[in-house]
Amino acid sequence: MSATATLPPAAMLLDSEEGSQYLEISMGPHHPSTHGVFRMNVVLDGETVIKLKPVFGYLHRNHEKIAENETYLGSMPYTDRLDYFCSLTNNWGYALAVEKLAGIEVPERAEYIRVITAELTRLQNHASLVGFLMQDMGASGTPLMYAFREREKILDLFEALTGARMMCNYMRFGGCRCDLPAGWLDWAKKVVASFPKFLDEFETLLVGNEIIMARTQGVGVLSRELAISAGITGPMLRASGVNYDLRKVDKYGIYDRFSFRVPLGDHGDVYDRYMMRLLEMRESLKILEQAMKDIPEGPFTDPKTKVRNFRPKPGEAYGRIEAPKGELGYYLISDGSPNPYRYRVRPPSLINLTVLEDMCLGRNVADVVITLGSVDIVLGEVDR
Amino acid sequence: MTPLNGYLLLAAFLFSIGLAGALTRRNAILVLAGIELMLNAANLNFIAFWRYGTHPEALTGTMFAIFSISIAAAEAAVGLGLILAVYRHFKTTDLDEIDSLKG
Amino acid sequence: MVGSGILKGLAETARNFVGSYASEERMTTVEYPEEKLPRIEASRNFPFLVFDGDDWHAGMRCVSCQICEKECPPKCIYIEKSTDKKPDAVGKLQNYPARFDIDISVCMSCQICVEVCPFDAIKMDNAFEYFATDRFGDLVLDKQKLSRSNEYYHQIHPTEAANVDAELAAARAKAAPKPAAPAAAAAAPAVAKPAAAPEVTASTANKPAANDPAKESNG
Amino acid sequence: MTILFLILAVLAIVGASAAMAFRSAVHAILALALAFVSLAILYLSLDAQFVGFTQIIVYVGAVAILAVFAIMMTRSDSAHHHTEVFSKSWLTGLVLAGGVFTVLAWAVLGDKTQHAAADAPAPVTTVTQIGEALMQRYAFPLEIMGLLLTAALIGAVVLAMPLLSNKSGAKSVTKGDAR
Amino acid sequence: MTLEALAALKLEIEKNVPGAIVEIITNPSVSAQHSLLIDNAHGLAVAMFLRDAPELKLDYCSNVTGIDWPSREMTEKTKVKKMVEGPDGPVEKLVDEVRKWTTPAYLEVVYHLYSMTLGTGPVILRLRTGDRGENVQVPSFYSVWRSCDLQEREVYDLYGVIFEGHPDLRRLLMWDEFTDWPMRRDYVDPDDYEYEPTAHDEVLTRAKAHYPAAAPAESGPAEDNA
């Protein structure tokens, strides 16, 4: 037994005054449920969480620094890689900030294209998030595969439009890179028309399921006050009952032209958060139907805006949009040179993680996993 | 040596080991384990006596063993519960330390 | 009653289980090497250099203006200008790249080089079955490995290529009155190939390309 | 005195001795489980099927597992704590145990009573017989046993139940201090 | 927020937070997002006021940004009419006058505030440190808006701004042992070069300098093509 004496079990336990009765485990960065290289240092009493410290930075590549050394256009493909699930909304956020900074008008058709692509992005993000959440609950991948089946159709649409499935690099200051190809709109209409069938299937599979209810209801509760104070945005905020959707508040783009509703939860628990996503998908479908019906002919980009040698006048601007994960903001300072003087991304995923510990204390390991899953993070955006 | 004597000797030896363990170990759980071992040795005696006894059809030995096992189970449950309770109080299961601390 | 939701869910998976045998379109996956999804026309992967005619070096459209090198966000393009000049696609005498390297281990397929190129010389390929055995050598593609014929471009992006050819033809027509344009005439047949129907879904460029250096160089 | 008996006896003795001598409590319990299993097989070889299986269920499936659980919960695996394994009065205990064994062995070996022969036919005991005996002749002890087990169950739960104050304590752990 | 509204807000703040020094920083770009510069001593009080004032209710801090403003040499040429001693007496003449000055060096933290209750915003607050060396303290708004928690940690991590009153000011994205502030403009990458296949000769030179003993086989394909 001498070989075993090298690493005493006492080393597995925290040295605390109460005698080593706590277990400290490091969940991640290589852990199947951390949605990337994310790490949580969790201190457990039995299986109850008594301390949880998120550790960031495993995917940090200093996106902001890169962008400050890049031309304005050159940063656009890098924004794809922030939240690699929703490159089109990232593009939009950045384009919006630059347009504010330089005062560029976006043609009508481009606005419609932006709304269509953004809402399609929202659909595929929410569908796969619910799938991942179920995966975290241990559902052997079935909901995830259904979500991916639908996501695939949307990604095909993206590929036909932008040339890439995930790293679209599609939006430009003052419009989009290219016009909708012939036949794309009909194809998209077909995809959107078949989406409710998938949502019905998804809801039959998930919504009434007692195990899911038992696992999620009352777990990871986030109060309304804390949610506001902690700057939580997106479906997570609305699950806590705060009516704050930038599509309604800022009415950026042309969102004031569409009629849609914003679902609100009352409990702020994991169940509400995942139901928010399911309900928001229905609303996104409404927007898509309206947008695809009304889309006008016309230029797809502002012809006055140069692609190269783009130099906005000195000044600063903060532009924000409602990305699927929450408020995605870009803050730009121009000093008149071709590179931004300061480029800042306000990542919804990172800020939504502020309250992770508050939601998990006193719960157990399994709850930590699904609470993290319900926050909807993508590490490309958290660490930037 | 008859078969019965073999079983009895084995039982006696196991009993002594259990007794030694119960008397010498510091860990309360292992003291309990020693006591279980002693009970087991007794059971072996019952079974052996029944098997090589004069009235095996009366099932006395089997019955005794069954009851003894049940009691052992109850004893283990309560004993371990006690040890847990003691542990919560003293933060140790070392009998010598519990003895010296006196609450 | 408790359990009804679970039963409903079970019914749903059973429906999918049976459905996967009944209807092919349900299936999420295809058996990849044997069966390939139809190529989507717009899809892009790594850049290549277009040349007209048969000689990759003579027909290369690139005039080494180095705009793409400057605009490339990850800076994966490296160009050295030639000292001499040769006629370009339109017939003007221009420099040509003495060296044109793209490091595809760094390239992120953003298409910005294509967007900024004023000479339609660099375009996006959609071949994705690359492999390399040497991590250092094979991932830096020189100009020969990068060049593809205009026919190949027509094959993978018919709509776009037809537009480009039309623009080039217009430019050539403008340049034609001037006498010294023998190279332009030589390059002209490149337009010959008719473009496929401009339908986004329809492009299935599975046939091996006539001149497909990608396969040769990487195969 | 068959070969089977010798093998099992050796296994039981080795298991039991190891259980009482191993430094690590978990190893000790695992060795004890070995002794329990050998004893169970001994019972089977003595044609006491029911008792043999019960032995495995109760001792291996419950007592040993409970013991390792208790060890885990009390973190009292002494293998790596540099504390003494045996108590201060270990010599007394050992001498006492040795004395007990001597007396018992002397009594067993000195016994001259005739018992059934070694090749006595195995008594046929079916589960039905055991059941009938329990329900008729041993009905009262059975009831008492049930009472005892219930009392033990409740007692164990009450003893092992964590104090309620512990739960609220978990929430008040300070957050915010570094890592 | 228009300049007039901002001026009104400035007065409001100065009325309610005695002693607070508020300065309006105009934004020349079309976005017209002007901001308020607040002195560090009264920062927390101003923030509290902005959050709690019933007509403002700026309960949501959306974005916290650090900005590095190193000292820069500024030159300005102005044409000034001056009497110049000409050959035939003093003549009034247009003369270039070059004015040179250096901007003060400081780190700046920008807060974008919105109101979730009222749906208004943004109100932009700026805090400045004394310099970029020792005096890099600004008050932390952690106690006002929880959303400053991770964002202020990030600014600390990347710029080295020390937020006084932040309960858990640790590095966020960089590892704990890291010592520099990577987002500052004078930051120089450490030479921990990782060799990559590259077409760029300068990068290759740097890689070779980092790995002086690199085998010729690894010298990269760039030469092969030349």
Add this chain to the structure above:
Amino acid sequence: MASMNTGIVEQADQIFVVLKGAVVSHLPTILQPLVSAIISVIAVVAVFAGLFALTTVFERKGLGRMQNRLGPNRVGPFGFFQPAADGIKSLTKEDLVPRAADKIVHFLAPVVLVAASFLGYAVLPVGRNMVVTNLDAGVLYFFAAGSMVELGVFMAGWSSHSKYSLLGAMRAVAQMISYEVPLVLASISVIMTAGSLSTVDIVAKQAQYTGTIAHWYVFTPWGFAGFILFMIAATAESNRCPFDLPEGESEIIAGYFIEYSGFKFALFFAGEYLGMLATSALAITLFLGGWSAPFSFLAWVPSWIWFFAKLLTLIFCFIWVRGTLPRLRMDQLMGLAWKFMLPMTILNLFVAAAWRFVPGGLPVRWFVCAAMLVIPFALLSRGLRSEKKLQTRTYRFAE
């Protein structure tokens, strides 16, 4: 069926028994029992190990189909040689033992686990006259063998010296102990009715027919409820979804066998599936009439085919459930065991007794017994809903 030659039916049914008899009869009398036992054991081990391999393919293909994928289809026809490939892979993989692990216990754990998993098969009748040994206390033996699995699990988790494996082992052992209680209680209703602990007797009791319908216990209210309860407990005992917490990969990664690799990992995998097959087989024996046909006119199908057909059906149910449900949480799991399974199984015991003694014809007995089971369950559902513990919610929308 009258035209069927009963002789052929008989031969098909007893073909393995006759074969074994033929082999054994050529040997000297002293060796006969030993050889007979060895042949039986080898046959059981081979068949169930093969079934384990088959199950892994079935599971992957079935899950794939439920998720609209194909599942493994490359190795051999329809991918059915996949387990062979997996086996070769796991055999040739490096066997990693953590430096801090308790080497001996680490090595012994999979051995104990697999050995204990195989022991239970000795008393399972896979066909008429096809059982390794007919023990008088067969069911008791089965549970005794099953209880040794827990020790193997604990050994694996503890010896690996990893926090995750220790957590997994504690979860697994707690879960297995808790669910053993309802598992045993659910089978007691059958034992009580059959009046025997012998698996062979229990099957024989069910292989009788009233009219065309067999006397399977699952065809009674208490038997049906007992079967459902038994299967729930069996799912938990074999650590299958939705009770797969001990290895819940999203929480504790792989649980107690996280530190195992190569062939030892495969042994754990095998042990788990063998446990699942064994408990399913016991469920068939206790509730589904073992090898007997459900209707008398189907009795011509060989008994062993019936047994394995039922086994595969139950395995499909396991796969089906796994493809649909997420897993429970630890406290919910324990709550289910003690607050739902235990009362229901005890109630089921009373119902089983009532079934025997309630006067009046079959309809009355059905009504009374079904009511005794359904009413408490309905009340439980209502209680959970009124406590807002399990409820779908309606949401408000902002325009």
